[in-house]
Amino acid sequence: xxxxxxxGGGFLASMLVRHLLDNGVAGKPVTRIITIDLxxxxxxxxxxxxxxxxxGDRDVLARAISAQTKAIVHLAAVVSGQAExxxxxxxxxxxxxxxxxxxxIRALGTRPRFVFTSSVAAFxxxxxxxVQDDTRALPQSSYGxxxxxxxxxxxxxxxxxxxxxxxxxVPTISVRPGAPNKAASSFASGIIREPLAGVEAVCPxxxxxxxxxxxxxxxxxxxxxxxxxDGSLLGNDxxxxxxxxxxxxxxxxxxxxxxxxxxxxxxxRFEPDPAIERIVASWPNDFDAVRxxxxxxxxxxxxxxxxxxxxxRIGNASPLTQNPPA
Amino acid sequence: xxxxxxxGGGFLASMLVRHLLDNGVAGKPVTRIITIDLxxxxxxxxxxxxxxxxxGDRDVLARAISAQTKAIVHLAAVVSGQAExxxxxxxxxxxxxxxxxxxxIRALGTRPRFVFTSSVAAFxxxxxxxVQDDTRALPQSSYGxxxxxxxxxxxxxxxxxxxxxxxxxVPTISVRPGAPNKAASSFASGIIREPLAGVEAVCPxxxxxxxxxxxxxxxxxxxxxxxxxDGSLLGNDxxxxxxxxxxxxxxxxxxxxxxxxxxxxxxxRFEPDPAIERIVASWPNDFDAVRxxxxxxxxxxxxxxxxxxxxxRIGNASPLTQNPPA
Numbered sequence: 001x002x003x004x005x006x007x008g009g010g011f012l013a014s015m016l017v018r019h020l021l022d023n024g025v026a027g028k029p030v031t032r033i034i035t036i037d038l039x040x041x042x043x044x045x046x047x048x049x050x051x052x053x054x055x056g057d058r059d060v061l062a063r064a065i066s067a068q069t070k071a072i073v074h075l076a077a078v079v080s081g082q083a084e085x086x087x088x089x090x091x092x093x094x095x096x097x098x099x100x101x102x103x104x105i106r107a108l109g110t111r112p113r114f115v116f117t118s119s120v121a122a123f124x125x126x127x128x129x130x131v132q133d134d135t136r137a138l139p140q141s142s143y144g145x146x147x148x149x150x151x152x153x154x155x156x157x158x159x160x161x162x163x164x165x166x167x168x169x170v171p172t173i174s175v176r177p178g179a180p181n182k183a184a185s186s187f188a189s190g191i192i193r194e195p196l197a198g199v200e201a202v203c204p205x206x207x208x209x210x211x212x213x214x215x216x217x218x219x220x221x222x223x224x225x226x227x228x229x230d231g232s233l234l235g236n237d238x239x240x241x242x243x244x245x246x247x248x249x250x251x252x253x254x255x256x257x258x259x260x261x262x263x264x265x266x267x268x269r270f271e272p273d274p275a276i277e278r279i280v281a282s283w284p285n286d287f288d289a290v291r292x293x294x295x296x297x298x299x300x301x302x303x304x305x306x307x308x309x310x311x312x313r314i315g316n317a318s319p320l321t322q323n324p325p326a
Numbered sequence: 327x328x329x330x331x332x333x334g335g336g337f338l339a340s341m342l343v344r345h346l347l348d349n350g351v352a353g354k355p356v357t358r359i360i361t362i363d364l365x366x367x368x369x370x371x372x373x374x375x376x377x378x379x380x381x382g383d384r385d386v387l388a389r390a391i392s393a394q395t396k397a398i399v400h401l402a403a404v405v406s407g408q409a410e411x412x413x414x415x416x417x418x419x420x421x422x423x424x425x426x427x428x429x430x431i432r433a434l435g436t437r438p439r440f441v442f443t444s445s446v447a448a449f450x451x452x453x454x455x456x457v458q459d460d461t462r463a464l465p466q467s468s469y470g471x472x473x474x475x476x477x478x479x480x481x482x483x484x485x486x487x488x489x490x491x492x493x494x495x496v497p498t499i500s501v502r503p504g505a506p507n508k509a510a511s512s513f514a515s516g517i518i519r520e521p522l523a524g525v526e527a528v529c530p531x532x533x534x535x536x537x538x539x540x541x542x543x544x545x546x547x548x549x550x551x552x553x554x555x556d557g558s559l560l561g562n563d564x565x566x567x568x569x570x571x572x573x574x575x576x577x578x579x580x581x582x583x584x585x586x587x588x589x590x591x592x593x594x595r596f597e598p599d600p601a602i603e604r605i606v607a608s609w610p611n612d613f614d615a616v617r618x619x620x621x622x623x624x625x626x627x628x629x630x631x632x633x634x635x636x637x638x639r640i641g642n643a644s645p646l647t648q649n650p651p652a
Contacts, residue, residue, distance in 0.1 A: 156471040
């Protein structure tokens with residue numbers, strides 16, 4: 001089975017590549033993975049080809065995705081903080097490149113599985129205490145708008161028979177390994193990751209801020225599950241709100257204290273950033289995710305386990321810790 | 327006050343042009359209207375300039391919309407049946423041209439009022455008996471998807487301060503003067519308009535099919551209201567479900583019988599078209615429209631009045647009846 005992954009140089013994609021090589025998809029071995037990203041995929045394996053290029057480049061796509069490609073995972077994106085700061089870049093990557101990619105696949109005529117990742121940023125405005133599967137998307141950031149547009153395109157390309165698409169609205173990933181990024185949610189990993197590395201972390205939101213979180217391990221599990229899922233189970237609604245954990249920043253820090261001790265948490269400094277607070281506060285922080293659970297998607301047990309899994313990961317030699325993203 | 331209208335050659339735009347010339351906007355006279363469409367605006371008036379061109383043409387937009395343009399009404403669109411039959415054309419006009427237009431206006435830096443029209447086709451899937459203001463958009467046609475993408479763009483361009491936007495989700499217009507078009511809902515005017523003109527009309531859906539309707543007069547009233555509305559009343563939600571009438575095809579025909587007699591209704595022949603039935607049945611047919619009513623948007627009284635208003639219109643000499651669209 002041949003798979004293409006955009007944004008393949010990112011931490012999540014690298015973990016996904018490793019997972020797919022080790023476990024296959026629905027019992028079928030993965031014989032070849034082609035990644036397309038501005039940075040190379042750090043996983044070294046004969047089955048992996050890493051193309052360093054822009055995902056919106058038609059010639060690159062022609063090389064990377066053919067009739068032999070059984071599935072595409074489209075992770076490449078300009079993240080929330082950057083899409084807000086550079087509107088044109090966000091539109092170009094998050095909308096235009098997604099369209100070029102979908103058009104390339106449509107032209108193949110093979111209707112492969114297409115897994116797209118969206119975000120809690122799809123939601124905003126007045127929200128119920130717990131987001132329901134039929135809660136209206138009302139994004140309050142350019143990133144959120146661009147992601148919802150991607151969801152709509154994936155749905156319509158699926159309805160038209162051009163791809164077999166599924167969009168996962170992924171909770172904020174915590175604890176994301178590697179360096180801080182330009183996502184407004186970057187701190188949700190930084191306040192755990194940096195103190196554990198002996199580095200001071202700045203928390204730009206209050207301890208009361210509640211977020212909807214998922215560990216990298218569960219996110220990978222859910223992406224792999226989306227690759228294997230029977231598309232007909234999704235009917236005419238191809239967008240799935242993933243399960244997650246609703247955790248306040250205060251509880252995250254308590255969990256860090258439980259897992260790693262008091263001294264570590266003293267490396268966290270609160271320094272409010274109104275721009276980040278505004279974006280993060282506009283996101284929902286709790287979901288019922290009934291449909292996703294029925295479809296077999298999963299959440300983490302608790303946040304202490306997430307911190308401990310991160311500590312176990314950084315304790316091990318891995319391609320990620322050997323080659324942290326620049 | 328200077329206004330630009332895309333799709334200005336259509337029947338709705340022509341009525342809007344006439345209305346704005348006669349009534350102004352919020353007490354201010356309209357001194358100039360520039361229309362951009364593939365067909366000329368049939369309204370003959372020294373204040374109207376009709377540019378016959380593609381709305382996605384940057385050079386045309388540079389000529390038509392300047393810092394003096396206080397408002398833009400973006401009506402140009404590929405309609406539902408045609409967008410379903412020609413996916414690429416729908417994407418090009420309904421998404422790409424909308425983006426070119428928004429980008430042109432953004433570059434002016436004047437943040438004019440931007441009125442965009444969306445549709446009941448924004449909705450689909452499992453719907454409540456009456457659509458609420460927070461009902462999720464789940465379009466089941468390419469037209470619906472493209473319109474919701476337009477809504478999202480208008481919202482984000484507004485949030486970013488590039489335009490002062492408002493999207494009206496307009497009910498199906500009935501009775502639309504002129505010739506049949508490629509909208510899946512074309513019959514909702516045809517079954518009234520054609521029999522009144524002594525011509526047989528084919529109804530492709532059953533008499534039980536219920537629709538969400540608005541007369542051309544009320545639609546024009548609501549478009550003009552959107553031009554005058556204080557944008558701050560809309561907050562962070564720039565998309566408004568318009569009020570309308572929930573009427574079955576059977577009730578529409580009864581109203582025609584009441585207004586015009588039995589002989590006229592005998593010109594209607596039922597001939598089911600599964601493709602049209604599928605699209606129309608996916609649309610909601612009743613709304614609460616609480617927010618729109620509070621904002622001052624209005625519905626018709628009843629369908630008999632709509633038929634009678636159409637009969638009065640075709641009885642009068644008007645630019646529309648003198649120059650029916652080709």
